[in-house]
Amino acid sequence: MSTTQSDRQVPATLRDVARVARVHLSTVSRAMNVETRSLVNADTLARVLQAVDELDYRPNQTARALRMKRSLSVGVIVPDLLNPMIVQMIGGIEGRLGEAGYLVLLGNSNHSDERAKLFLETMSAHQVEGIISTAATEDDDALRDIARFGRPLVLANRSMTSGSFSSVVPDDQQCSELAIEHLVALGHQRIGHIAGPPTVSNGLLRRRGYEVALARRGMPVRSERVQAAVRYTVEEGERACEKLFARCNDLTAIYAGNDLLAIGCLDALARRGLHCPEDISIVGCNDMPFSGRFDPPLTTIHVPLAELGEIAADLLLELIVDHRREPRHVIVDPYLVVRGSTAPALR
């Protein structure tokens, strides 16, 4: 507090510092950057640093970004902020990216490809160095647009069959295999499936995994036992489950494409006066936070979502370092978590 100034200061620039330190502006620039700092004389450095301190100088990152073409920011697009699973991933992403000095621009598409596209463009305009999308849908050419600009892009949680982008996803078919294996071991023979939207990879893949798992065991694969939800929400899960019940009244178990859908199933059961797991067993997928504390505690397939986010960040960082790097596809292993929503089949 060398000078008594008004409350609001106009930020100091390199010029200001240079003037006070009686050196050229470029010398200050060198002094500020760790890589070039060694180029500047010890006592001029001291003078500069003192001026910096005195003026409370902070480099303007926008100007740096413009000049260096490095914004030190990346965009992260999510389909739904109220989905605890997504948030887990954001945590992993943000943590890793933060360590690397990047700031995260967050965009919540709210399940809308339209909005996702808007974010893609806005973030692109903001010169993000890369983008992680956890909201990829199959027919999402907005993502391709981004790639055309050479902006690194990685898909997390959901992928695209084309495989042209780096991605990290759980082994979705294996998720289903684990769920069916568990249910069959409990004696269940008529197992329904509430699938995720067919437009997103894990909706499709988990459904396929369900069918494969049944077929492999010589069990009938009936399409009327599958009902896809239009979105990964509790409400849509409930709705889908009711449709399923309207068609099939002999099911003893349901495998839901994710935990939110599973909770929706629980609601649908309750509406019909049915009990879980006594009347019907339910297996979720993803193991969202607190899923073990529900009533009943949810048997589900654990997916390491935070780790998945970290890997997505790593993949993006790789790509940022070398844009021409070949896309990599990481698949992480899920595992079964048995809790209270499954029980031996009685019928």
Added chain:
Amino acid sequence: MSTTQSDRQVPATLRDVARVARVHLSTVSRAMNVETRSLVNADTLARVLQAVDELDYRPNQTARALRMKRSLSVGVIVPDLLNPMIVQMIGGIEGRLGEAGYLVLLGNSNHSDERAKLFLETMSAHQVEGIISTAATEDDDALRDIARFGRPLVLANRSMTSGSFSSVVPDDQQCSELAIEHLVALGHQRIGHIAGPPTVSNGLLRRRGYEVALARRGMPVRSERVQAAVRYTVEEGERACEKLFARCNDLTAIYAGNDLLAIGCLDALARRGLHCPEDISIVGCNDMPFSGRFDPPLTTIHVPLAELGEIAADLLLELIVDHRREPRHVIVDPYLVVRGSTAPALR
């Protein structure tokens, strides 16, 4: 796709467009901006627009930001991304800010003032037009630093007693009043309190509210019946609750400073072989997502967190429009949600 080019294009600039449209760069600039578009002739505008389309030109927001001193971005600092309540607020914030054309830079301080300060500085360097912090602690002079630069700042969920920043918080004392009122109505006389950290406003205020509510009813206020958790997490809630039990074994109810702490209390009860609500009633606070689905369903004080986020965004937007605006303090009303974790006192 007029020309067959390589996959990766270098983004077009105003100059490129100007060259193709055979006009001066500044004309293109005018044409791109809605406010100045009327200044340009209809058919030159058409030429420009065609060139823009042809080259797939997108304005570089970094350059704009540098020139206009408007980054169209704001920073949001949160203490914990794994806290579902916080996420609710982010949703509200991001939604409102997105509508206004702003992008959100997200920073997760992970309960560390150190990291929060780092984010504040990094975001500031990125020229955010304002900052919303949901991680304010009482002794947080980093926040004051930001304000010195004249960067608009609003505090959400947590406030600072100084009151020099705009803020939006729940009526924390009222939260406690509602909780105590409910418990007393159920016949509880010996009510413990797991408080949030005393360094954050709602930790302190809710504790005070608890004391005031007891005193108002002529009930004894005993400090040994209060245990503060060092953080708002399930684990710290459990730990604090165990400390409390070690001191007091005659409590019939506990009011927890938030739902996470309440869940921790549930864990502590379970450890001791006690049941909720039969042995001890528990009231949480905030009404986090899914709290009604826990076992037992949590009786809690509902706080409209998403709305709180929206208000925070509005306050910030106001401040961005006029930096010298007086700080405003919005207080939102909580209400009681009775579920299954509370029952009449038996002792």
Added chain:
DNA sequence: CTGTTAGCGCATTCAT
């Protein structure tokens, strides 16, 4: 080691 110069991509005065 330090100063000079030249932009990064854009908006905005000022001329014309």
Added chain:
DNA sequence: ATGAATGCGCTAACAG
């Protein structure tokens, strides 16, 4: 209605 010129704050050659 458009062109010319200037500079936002910074880094990166290039000289000296």
